[in-house]
Amino acid sequence: MLNLVLFGPPGAGKGTQSQKLIDEYQLVHISTGDLFRAHISNQTELGQRVSKLIAEGELVPDSITIAMLEEEIDKNPDARGFIFDGFPRTVAQAEALDSFLESKGTDITGVIALDVNEEELTDRIAKRKAVSNRVDDDSEKLKKRIAEYFDKTIHVLPYYEKQGKLKKVDGIGEIGVIFEEIKGIIDGLKVSQSKG
Template sequence: MLNIILFGPPGAGKGTQSKNLIDTFGLIHLSTGDILRGEVNAGTELGLQAKDLMAKGLLVPDEMVIQMIDNKLKQNASANGFIFDGFPRTVAQAVALDDLLARNGLPAAQLVALEVEDEELVQRLLERGKDSGRADDQDERMIRTRLEVYYSSTVPVAEHYKSLGRYKSLNGIGSIAEITQNLVKIIEGLKG
């Protein structure tokens, strides 16, 4: 079983590569945004609590997100593994994820980081903004702010996984196929 955290800044290609890895390895995609929306739409107790918090402009607490992920792990107990998207974003979330996986008898997550220079990220996001309709992909200042938040808040997660010996990185510049091929090699190596 594989548990992979595909990591990188906005515009690194995580979404595109997640799809390719899901197809290649038969993994279940766990996006916290999708999970939250699913719980809200299903009207579950957790979903209703989350909806109430979001309506007030508050963040959904880590404990609730972890419970939602736990539910997904249990619903997909026979999966080949999971690819985590948008989680963990903090070291506290990384520690909680490790605890959750251990409680479910699952292997610890491995972090694989896509590394891309800032100027390339800005250009990718501006290009994506032409089609996505997302305001935050169309304004260079907003993009640079998102990158600053990534470096200050999210990069410590990578450092955490480095300290545990569960970190791999690769160059996220090249063709989609080349990057996928390099990711597959790394993940095959993690399978041991």
């Protein structure tokens, strides 16, 4: 099973590369943002709890996020693998994901971090906003999300580095060229996985 975590700040190209990886390797895409929205709109028990927390300006606790994630994985027993987008954001979440996957007889195959500097991110998002006018591209919200990535989320990378699973890719350049580099990494991981 091929389980990937795609890391990178907002605007790094995670969405674009995720879609290409899903098509290439027939992976199930799990985005915590999408899960939250689906649970909220379907008024599930978890969705109602998330809705209440968000309305109160609280962060959604790991236990709820992980419960949603586990449910999503269980819904796809025949999956060839998963690509995790927007998760894990903390070391505690990474540990919880590891132990859950272990209970399913699998693990994270590799973690790919798209390296893009803040200047390039700001430039890309300004262009993206002009073209697609995404709600989450509001400059204040965005500064917050970029800051959160560099202040908090980036600290998850050493956790995977210690496991020998982290690969960094320069996220600046042609989309196709970046994808080929990521594909080369994944194909290498698959070879070592089959030997293991």
